[in-house]
Amino acid sequence: MPADQLVQNLESALSMVPLIDAHSHIDPLSPVSKSLDDILGYHYYTELAHSAGMPQTLLAKDADPRDRVREIVRFMDRYDNTAQYGWFLDIARAFLGFEDGRKLVPADADRLFDVAAKTFAQPDWEAQVFAKSRLEKVFLTNEFDDPLKGFDTAKYVPCLRTDALVFHLDRPDTRRRLEAISGVHVRDGATLRMALARVFVHFTRNGAKACAISLPPNFHPAKFDDEHFYEQMQFHGFQDLAPGVFWLIAEYCRDFKLPFDLMIGVNRRVYDKGVYQGQDLFDQRTSLVQYKDLFNAFPDVTFPVSVLTSAQNQELVAHSWIFPNVLPNGHWWYSNTPPYIRKDLTERLTAVPKTKLIGYYSDAYKLEFVKPKYGMYRRILAHVLADEYVRPGALSETDAVALGTRLLRDNVKEVFKV
Amino acid sequence: MPADQLVQNLESALSMVPLIDAHSHIDPLSPVSKSLDDILGYHYYTELAHSAGMPQTLLAKDADPRDRVREIVRFMDRYDNTAQYGWFLDIARAFLGFEDGRKLVPADADRLFDVAAKTFAQPDWEAQVFAKSRLEKVFLTNEFDDPLKGFDTAKYVPCLRTDALVFHLDRPDTRRRLEAISGVHVRDGATLRMALARVFVHFTRNGAKACAISLPPNFHPAKFDDEHFYEQMQFHGFQDLAPGVFWLIAEYCRDFKLPFDLMIGVNRRVYDKGVYQGQDLFDQRTSLVQYKDLFNAFPDVTFPVSVLTSAQNQELVAHSWIFPNVLPNGHWWYSNTPPYIRKDLTERLTAVPKTKLIGYYSDAYKLEFVKPKYGMYRRILAHVLADEYVRPGALSETDAVALGTRLLRDNVKEVFKV
Amino acid sequence: MPADQLVQNLESALSMVPLIDAHSHIDPLSPVSKSLDDILGYHYYTELAHSAGMPQTLLAKDADPRDRVREIVRFMDRYDNTAQYGWFLDIARAFLGFEDGRKLVPADADRLFDVAAKTFAQPDWEAQVFAKSRLEKVFLTNEFDDPLKGFDTAKYVPCLRTDALVFHLDRPDTRRRLEAISGVHVRDGATLRMALARVFVHFTRNGAKACAISLPPNFHPAKFDDEHFYEQMQFHGFQDLAPGVFWLIAEYCRDFKLPFDLMIGVNRRVYDKGVYQGQDLFDQRTSLVQYKDLFNAFPDVTFPVSVLTSAQNQELVAHSWIFPNVLPNGHWWYSNTPPYIRKDLTERLTAVPKTKLIGYYSDAYKLEFVKPKYGMYRRILAHVLADEYVRPGALSETDAVALGTRLLRDNVKEVFKV
Ligand SMILES: [Zn+2]
Ligand SMILES: [Zn+2]
Ligand SMILES: [Zn+2]
Incomplete structure (x- = not known):
């Protein structure tokens, strides 16, 4: 049973748009399935x-x-x-x-x-997948000490993932890795800044176009002073530094002109005995108001924000409507199924400037998933454009495709400068 | 003005499915209206x-x-x-x-x-209602000291309702009733366990297929040790025992292999002068994360979960997607109207294994309500199956009816072993 | 591409209904744009x-x-x-x-x-806008010391806005203004009551038909005793009086028989450097349960309630379903875009008595906005009436128009007695 013609036309036109996938977990040294x-x-x-x-x-x-x-x-x-x-x-x-x-x-x-x-096993399989998916570039998720060697950063765009730095600096192993990559032995605020600066230099020199982090529902960024860093590092085993380390990273995003992707809402290891990567859930009781000071303090940093729960989408819509530096970013994880995408996308489209909407990213671990995931998104996007814009007479088919293309591609290019 | 043909076909096919209604407040000694x-x-x-x-x-x-x-x-x-x-x-x-x-x-x-x-007044009215509603079995809501006598437990399936045990053990009357049914005078953890075991024996011997409870938004289950039970019982009038009694009941659900229906979110007596049973409301600020320890501690207990607010449906979807022992159960009370059912059902269907979806229950007090309530649900189910599966080409009409039947009947049979 | 005929018919019929706009920020001395x-x-x-x-x-x-x-x-x-x-x-x-x-x-x-x-610049522009918008009356938002002179209160209906009294009584300027309008120097609970009574007399004598306030997400009304008022006024600079002043205003709403519009959920000045009136956001973590005591204590006061977030709409629906004195009121601010209106309206329509639904208000600052905003609302209303009532056979077109008219006009007349 065919969908209606208008939706088919839109979907078909949108499927021609070359993709720049702004968030994935692809390993550039082993990007496709074996x-x-x-x-x-x-x-x-x-x-x-x-x-x-x-x-x-x-x-x-x-x-x-x-x-x-x-x-x-x-x-x-x-x-x-x-x-x-x-x-x-x-x-x-x-x-x-x-x-x-x-x-x-x-x-x-x-x-x-x-x-x-x-x-x-075909030698050109990677190229085939790129072609069949109309994929142009895909962003990676790189640990802060990733050597960033051995792949084409024009196709595989590095992105500095900072979860470990922010949340696990109390682990000796994290600090050893930080010292190894930066050459700095961290023991106070000043040395931490120096080490982070080196990491940012390493990443931006190697073509990184974004910084990213995933955050628990109760996270509240805060600026720490040097005394506090010193005290926690010297006497409390580097514990409870997350809000302040996060703040420093935002400062370097400002200085190095990198957008800072915030992925808000995940509670790790809720189901202890779950499968690998299948242990995390969330708590709907969270608010973007926790990021108020951050958004105000960094007007020059662009924050593409993903929220884990659809109930928080209205907060994201309203913050993106009011704060110039806050942008809605894709449909994440538990909100990455058709009913949530449909709802959240429609809410964003009717209230946030279109130049700020980053439509989708694949979050894929293997390139083969780019195609079906974007396929799902385009089907929903075509439906929403048809129902909210074309059928009511607000946009022509051509203009609706242009609006869709903006969400799929143009904004990724402009926001991340790729 | 007729609905479209596809929806009519699906609804008509689904209306032939014999119902097993997994939650009601029917009095089996007076099941129909007079x-x-x-x-x-x-x-x-x-x-x-x-x-x-x-x-x-x-x-x-x-x-x-x-x-x-x-x-x-x-x-x-x-x-x-x-x-x-x-x-x-x-x-x-x-x-x-x-x-x-x-x-x-x-x-x-x-x-x-x-x-x-x-x-x-017709002598066969009860049988007529069963027939006209295509009702096969209906679950009851039985107080823990219900004699469970005088009715056919093949048609009227007993279900042990535990609100009084968990929340009102500080009332002398509750303890007297517990002693009467169990023969045990409760004065510490050990005697409480013994009394509860007797209640479970009484219920399972009489065909009970589920245990159930309704819970306030701020409830947080916890395992109490015997010392704590002793202290509260001996010196604090049996107060504040709810989290621990609840935990013991979960243990007996495990031992007696009964699913434990959790109905989460109700605040009792918010409108003091409301009509009978029209005084309860809720607080949207609640999270399934409060049940994390419970779901982890009892992997062998099946928890069919009802949430009072549609905003919490995504938590229920995600927990059911991750925890093997958590299942979405029906559309409860303030979420039992078409817009909420449509939204919550669509969200569940696209993300939770179909074998875990208990579609609906009537929550009825008189059998005459089974028919109109299930009728409302089937209309919505038919629409959702048409829009999400048949029209996009994912399922044939026949397969969509099979999926609907699974929600209406098959899963109730499998989960509750009826 | 035309919408379907049924929706067009309904929308066209609804567009003939003369409007009474229950909330705006129109300046009656300068109501239209220059x-x-x-x-x-x-x-x-x-x-x-x-x-x-x-x-x-x-x-x-x-x-x-x-x-x-x-x-x-x-x-x-x-x-x-x-x-x-x-x-x-x-x-x-x-x-x-x-x-x-x-x-x-x-x-x-x-x-x-x-x-x-x-x-x-046309001399009859105001009259033209009234006519082209089919506007009959529009409610104002008047500061408590507004002289209420110089305009026709049959067209421009005064509404006592009480934010300053409740939240800014600690500002000397607010107290000076209160003394100026009431002739009472406030120094304790008794004089505050006297001053408020004079304000209510002033407003009701000048045709006020409602009292209104906007409230932050964490607000919790409470009755304060005279001792507490005295203590805070004499020794703590009139601080932290908001819950108690609010309660007194509710008492005067009761005594003067004015509905009390509650607009719940706004956090002021979240984006400090935002444009004028573009600095406010919200925190989704709020609950109507905070108003439990208020709703119970004032059964004779009608509370038309607006919520800022669509996620709270179910609380509003349920409270309006249970409390006779709670009514859903319009679609406010960040929820005043099509996807939220559609969702919230559908949820209200299927669960709250129709006589309690105040469909919409413009919130306009200039009269020219009444027409496009109500136009958007009527389009959505027509769609919802078609999909939920006419197409399923529950209402005829004529009856659906009557239901729509009730939301647009009849209930405003009855609730506010205009
Ligand atoms: Zn990811
Ligand atoms: Zn029930
Ligand atoms: Zn307003």
Whole structure:
């Protein structure tokens, strides 16, 4: 049953836009999948299969990849209603020759595993995926001591991820790694600043275009004075420094002119025995008002903000409407399914200047996921543009495609200067 | 003006599915209405009429039932926009011969009262309602000292309601009732465990298939040690034991293999002078993160969770997506109207394994309400299945009906083993 | 591309309903615009232009109005996706002869500025706007010491705004103004009561039909005793009196039979350097449960309640469903865009008695905004009535128009007795 013609036209036009994916976890040294196990080992599938009853036995590191794939596919008829299942079907169809309209059954696991092995082994597979996804550039998530060597930073754009610096400076290992990359032994505010400056120099010299961090619901940035840094470092094992280290990083984002991606709302390890990367949840009781001082103190830093819960989207809309330096950024994690995207996108589009809307990012671990995830987003975007702008007579089809292109591409280019 | 054909087909197919209603307040010894007063005395009608200006005079116990019905009907033209009015119209049409398309006016009260009296007096009325509603089984809400005698537990499935044990153990009357049913005089943790075990034995021997409780927004389960139980019982009048008693009940749910229905979010007696059962509201500031320890500690207990506010639905979706033992359960109370059901259902369907979705329960006090409430739900379910699955080409009509059937029936059977 | 016929019919019928606008910031001595600068100086445009990058230079008081208008129009192609841009286009078309279907470009600024100057200079412009907007009456927002002279209170309905009394009694200037209008020197609870009584006499004698206040998210009304008033006034500079002064005002609303409009949720001055009136945001973590004691203590006071966030709409729906004296009132500020109105309206319509729903108010500063804002609301209302009532067969077109009229007009007349 076809969607209506207008939506089809819009979706089809939007699918021609070359993508710049502003956030991913791609490893540039191993950007594509080597086996179907790389696809189905993605936490969305292990989470859903486990949630639906799959034991974690086959998720062990030394388990046979083919057995693991069989098991995850075997459980799919318990979660084939989900958006994530839809992504897999898209991948199977677009990359593995799985026939349109055919139902996926457990018996398909082996065949798909073999086809994937052969397909992914092609020497130009990476280039094929770029081409088939119309992908131009993809942002990475780099640890602060990443050497940033061995890949093309024009295609793989470095992004300085600062979670460890902010939240784990009390771990000796973090400090050792910081000393190794910066050559600075941190023991007070001054040396911390020096070390961070070196990290920023390292990253910007290597083409980094953004800084990023994920934050718990109760986080509250604050400026710490040197005395406080000294006291905590010398006498309290570098503990409780997160608000102040975060603030310093914002200062360097200002000085080095990097946008600072804030990904707000995650509570880590809520389900202790969950699958790898499937242990985090959130607490809806959080507010962007916690970032009031930050947004006021750094008018020259652009803050692309992702929120984990759709209920907080209105705060994001209102802050982006009022603060010139706050921008809504994509649809993150638990809000990255059609009903939330549809709602949050519509709310943003009708109230925030269009030049500030970063529509989407893939958050992918392997390049093969760029295509199905953006595909889902474009379908929803086409629907929203049709219903909110074209049908009421506010925009022509051509202008609606231009608006969609702005969200998909133009704003990423302008905000991150890529 | 007819809905579109696809939605009609789906709704019609779903209306053939025999229902197992997983939560109600039916009295199995008096399951059906005896007069129209039993229908319109339901708190939804007294609340709305009172909210719209009706004085509470005629709600007194000794008021004339016919006068009360007249009064509630007289106020209907102030709330005939509501979903609840729609339920009443369905009942009048399906059970009382009220003509389709006719407007309800105050003058109808007397005629309907008389028709109801005659209709409900038929000796096979209960069987008729079961048949007309395609109802197979309905879960009850039984106080912990319910004798569970005199009814067919294959049709009326006992469910142990534990609010009094958890929240009112400081009332001497609760402890007397507990001693009466268990034969145990509770004076410390050990005797409390013994008494609870006897209650669970009594219930499971009599066919109970679930344990249930409603919880305030600020509730936080916790494991108490025996010393703490002793101290509170001996020296503090059994006060502040709720978190710990709750925890013990979860332990017995594990041992006796009963799912534990959590109905989260109600603040009791917010409007002191409200009508009977029309005094409770909520506080949106609550989080499922309060149940983190519980969900981790009891991996073998299934927790079907109902939340009172739609804003918390995303937490429920995400917890059900991550925790194997957490399941979204129906649409409760203030979230049991079409816009909330539509939103919450769509969010759940696209992100939680389908085998974990318990679609709906009636929460009814009289069996006549099963039909209109499930009717409302099926209409919305048909729309959502059409829009999210059939029209985009993800499911055939047949498969969409199977998915709907899973929510309506299959999962209730599997989760509660009925 | 035309909307469907049913929606068009409903919208067209609703557009004939004469409006009574229950909340605005119109200055009755200068109700209409004098130049296009009055239109585009509205904070919605300065906020969006500034948020999209416009420097605030031209927003200075002594800047040239024509230059300011040029600048704001020049930035419009950064926010022409917003609902607020749609209002401006409606104004340009309805009042300034801007051609339907033409795109607005920076070059239009001058021409529109000139047309506006000529148009707004017509001696009967105010009457024309009333007629073209089908506006019958509009409520004002009057400071407590407004002389209320020089305008027709049948058209411009006074409303006592009490923010200063409640939140700024610690400012000597507020107390001086209170003494000037009331003739009472406030120094304790008794004199405060006397002064407030004089203010209420002054307002009700001059045709006031409502009292109003905007409240921060963490506000919690409370009854203060005279001792507490005395202590704070004599020894603590009149500080921290807000909860108690608010309570006294509720008492006078009761005694003088005025509805008390509560506008809940605004945090003032979050963005310090924002444009004029573009500095306020909110904190989603708030609950109507904070008003529990108030709603219980004043059963005879009608509280039309506006909430700033759509996430709180369910609390408003549930409180209006349970408390006879709580009514949902319009769509305020950050919730006054189509997606929020659509959601909140649908939720209210299906659960709150229709006689309690105050559909909309303009919140306008100049009369020209009544027409586009109500136009947006009526379009959404027509859609919701079509989808929720007419298409499912619950209401005829005629009855749906009657329901819409009730929200637009009848309830305002009944609730505020105008
Ligand atoms: Zn990520
Ligand atoms: Zn119940
Ligand atoms: Zn206002």
